[in-house]
Amino acid sequence: MSESADILVEVRGLEVHFPIKSGIVFDRTVGHVLAVDGVDLSIRRGETYGLVGESGCGKSTLGKAILNLEPPTAGSIVFDGVDIASLKGEELRRERKRFQMVFQDPLSSLDPRQTVESLLVEGLRAHGMDTDKAKTRARLRELMSAVGLPVAALSKYPHEFSGGQRQRVGIARALSVGPDLIVADEPVSALDVSIQAQVINLLQDLQDELGLTYLVVAHDLAVVRHISDRIGVMYLGGLVEESDGAELYDVPLHPYTRALMSAVPVPDPQVEDTREQILLTGDLPSPANPPTGCRFHTRCPWRQETLCDTERPQLRVVEVEGASASHRVACHWAEQIAAGEIQQHEVAPTLVDQGGSGFGVPDVTEPPHQMQAGDAF
Numbered sequence: 001m002s003e004s005a006d007i008l009v010e011v012r013g014l015e016v017h018f019p020i021k022s023g024i025v026f027d028r029t030v031g032h033v034l035a036v037d038g039v040d041l042s043i044r045r046g047e048t049y050g051l052v053g054e055s056g057c058g059k060s061t062l063g064k065a066i067l068n069l070e071p072p073t074a075g076s077i078v079f080d081g082v083d084i085a086s087l088k089g090e091e092l093r094r095e096r097k098r099f100q101m102v103f104q105d106p107l108s109s110l111d112p113r114q115t116v117e118s119l120l121v122e123g124l125r126a127h128g129m130d131t132d133k134a135k136t137r138a139r140l141r142e143l144m145s146a147v148g149l150p151v152a153a154l155s156k157y158p159h160e161f162s163g164g165q166r167q168r169v170g171i172a173r174a175l176s177v178g179p180d181l182i183v184a185d186e187p188v189s190a191l192d193v194s195i196q197a198q199v200i201n202l203l204q205d206l207q208d209e210l211g212l213t214y215l216v217v218a219h220d221l222a223v224v225r226h227i228s229d230r231i232g233v234m235y236l237g238g239l240v241e242e243s244d245g246a247e248l249y250d251v252p253l254h255p256y257t258r259a260l261m262s263a264v265p266v267p268d269p270q271v272e273d274t275r276e277q278i279l280l281t282g283d284l285p286s287p288a289n290p291p292t293g294c295r296f297h298t299r300c301p302w303r304q305e306t307l308c309d310t311e312r313p314q315l316r317v318v319e320v321e322g323a324s325a326s327h328r329v330a331c332h333w334a335e336q337i338a339a340g341e342i343q344q345h346e347v348a349p350t351l352v353d354q355g356g357s358g359f360g361v362p363d364v365t366e367p368p369h370q371m372q373a374g375d376a377f
Contacts, residue, residue, distance in 0.1 A: 006044045006045050006046075007042050007043070007044055007045075008043055008044060008045045008079065008080055008180065008181060008213050009042065009043040009066060009077070009078070009079050009080075009181060009213075009215075010042045010043075010076075010077075010078045011039055011040060011041050011042070011066065011075065011076070011077050011078075012040050012075055012076050012078075013038055013039075013040065013074060013075035013076065014036055014038070014039045014040075014062070014065060014072055014074070014075035014076075014077065015034075015036055015037055015038060015039075015072060015073045015074040015075050016035045016036040016058070016061050016062070016065050016070055016071075016072055016073055017032040017033065017034055017035065017037070017073040018032060018033040018035060019031075019032055020032060020033060020288060031288050031289075032288065033287050033288045034237050034287050034288070034290060035058045035061040035237060035287060036058045036061050036062050036065060036237050036238075037058075037236075037237035037238055037287075037290070038075075038237075038238055039062060039075075039234075039237075039238060039239055040239070040315065041232055041239060041242065043181070043213060043215060044213070044229075045180075045211075045213055046207070046211055046212075046213055047213060047214075047229040047230060048207065048213075048214040048215075048216055048227050048228050048229050048230075049214065049215050049216070049228065049229070049230050049231075049232065050216050050218065050224035050225075050227065050228030050230070050231040050232070050245065051063065051215065051216065051217045051218070051231075051232050051234060052218060052219060052221060052224050052231060052232070052233055052234070052260070053219065053233060053234035053235055054219065054235075054284065055219065056284055056287070057234040057235055057236060057237065057284075058234055058236070058237045058238075058287070059217045059234045060104075060185050060186075060217055062217075062234070063101070063183045063185050063215055063217045064101075064183075064185075065077070066079075066084070066099075066183060066215065067084075067096070067099055067100075067101055067183055068084050068085065068087065068092060068096075069101070071085075072085045079095070079098070079099065079181070080098070080180070082095060093126075094127075097127045097177045097178070097179065098179055098180045098181065099179050099180065099181040099182070099183070100173075100174035100175075100177065100179040100181075100182050100183075101174065101182070101183045101184075101185065102167070102170050102171055102174050102182060102183070102184040102185065102187050103170060103185055104185045104186035104187070104189060104190060105190055106158075106163060106166035106167040106169070106170050106190065107158060107159075107163070107166055109170055110158040110166060110169060110170065110173075111158075112157060112158055112159060113157075114157070115154065115155055115156060115157055116153055116154050116155070116156055116157075116158075116169055116172075117140060117154040117155065119169065119173055120140055120143060120154075120172060120173055120176050121136065121140070123173060123176045123177050124136060124139070124176055124177065127177050129177060139176070140154055143172040143175060143176055144172065146172065146175065146206060146209075147168040147169070147171050147172045147175075147202060147206075148168060148202060149165065149168055149169070149172070153165075153169075162195075163190060163191050163192070163195065164191055164192075164195035164198060164199060167187065167188070167190075167191060167199055168199070168202065171187075171199075171202065171203070171206070175206070175210070179212070180212070180213060181212075181213045181214075181215070182212055182213070182214055182215075183214075183215045183217070184203070184214060184215070184216045184217065185217045186217060186218055186219070187199060187203070187216065187218075188200060188218075188220075188223060189218065189219070189220065196223065200223065200226060200227055203227065204227065214227075216228060221249075221260065221261070221264050222264070224245075225245060225246075225249055228245040229244070229245055230242065230243065230244055230245060230326075231243065231244075231245050231248045233248070233254065233256065233257050233260070235256050235295055235296055236284065236285060236287060236290055236295040236296070237287055237290070237295070238295060238330070239315060239330065240254045240256055240257065240295075240296065240315075240329070240330045240331070241253060241254040241256075241257045241315075241327075241328065241329045241330065242315065242326075242327070242328045242329075243323070243324070243326060243327035243328070244324065244326060244327070247322070247323070247324060247327060248327075249261065250322065251320065251322040251323050251327070253318065253320060253323065253327070253329040253331065253334045253337070253338060254296075254329045254330065254331050254334065255278075255296065255300045255301060255302050255331065255337065256296050256300075257329075258276070258278055259278040259279075259280050262275070262276055262277045262278045263278075278301060278344075280299045280347075281299060281346075281347040281348075281349050282298060282299050282347070282349040282350055285298060291309070292309060292310065292312075293307070293308055293309040293310045293311055293312055294307075294308050294309070294311075294312060294313055294330075294331070294332070295312070297309050298347075298350045299347060300347065301344040301345060301346075301347055302333060302337050302342050302343075302344060302345075303345075303347070304332070304333060304342065307332045307333075308332060308333075311332070313330040313331055313332050314330060315328040315329065315330045316328060316329065316330070318334045318335055318338075319335065320334065320335055320338045320339075321338075
């Protein structure tokens with residue numbers, strides 16, 4: 001693929017900060033939750049970009065901000081040459097036909113009082129695409145066929161379907177207006193494993209048939225590896241690593257990515273017993289009061305006395321064996337860690353402020369207990 005001509009979405013310096021209010025009579029802002037804080041990424045036409053990270057890292061907020069469902073605090077989101085972040089009102093409504101979302105919970109995202117037909121027609125009507133009843137009916141039949149549901153499903157209500165079928169309805173709703181980009185927020189996390197495979201295969205088939213572009217938000221590394229062309233890893237509001245899908249699993253460079261990969265079980269007992277396992281110490285810091293410097297330095301087994309706690313690293317291309325020119329990592333010492341020049345060391349747990357604003361007394365006053373063999377639940 002060529003670079004600039006094939007970029008559909010380009011995000012630069014994106015920030016989404018939520019104010020923390022305090023007061024009984026008059027609200028005053030006492031701090032901000034830095035849900036997304038300085039993210040740069042690009043999504044190419046026709047590819048699937050996977051976004052992974054632990055709960056609370058800001059990946060869902062980033063997906064919603066790209067669609068302007070969460071108004072950005074700062075930064076730009078350029079969709080096919082149009083800055084989405086600057087659009088409001090009717091201009092934003094017209095542009096929304098080109099990007100849609102598949103939500104995590106297929107039941108709560110569908111109105112239980114509407115039939116499937118009503119749910120699908122609602123989107124068409126909002127964009128003036130239901131003027132011809134015959135064409136609308138034909139479009140509904142096409143959508144049902146595309147997602148593998150019978151035409152009779154149009155007259156049913158969401159509670160009459162299984163979880164996998166409801167997610168297919170959600171996908172049909174996203175497809176109804178003919179979008180170019182679909183943001184899928186944990187599209188299979190609420191489904192059984194056997195149904196997950198069906199929905200993932202459906203998304204891939206639709207992408208091949210319709211030329212769709214996906215941003216898939218997930219915490220299941222196996223799902224992301226199967227479906228993604230490129231993967232970005234988020235930690236505490238920022239991207240810490242980005243590379244091609246297969247390469248990220250073969251050559252993880254950021255300490256946090258290495259810890260994530262070491263948590264994925266391997267079906268071979270001999271490999272499982274001998275491979276590197278990284279157990280992170282302490283809790284995730286509060287996004288209302290993130291650490292200075294590298295956000296991960298409070299839990300990093302490779303932390304150094306210089307730079308880590310004073311200067312926030314930027315995503316950069318590193319020269320490491322096995323890493324391509326598109327592999328970027330936000331770590332001051334990525335090359336030295338990969339070469340073995342810096343060794344792991346024990347990390348002392350640090351106090352985590354759970355108060356929200358960063359002005360309260362820390363709730364964590366002792367190191368968290370590590371589960372040992374024989375411990376009772």
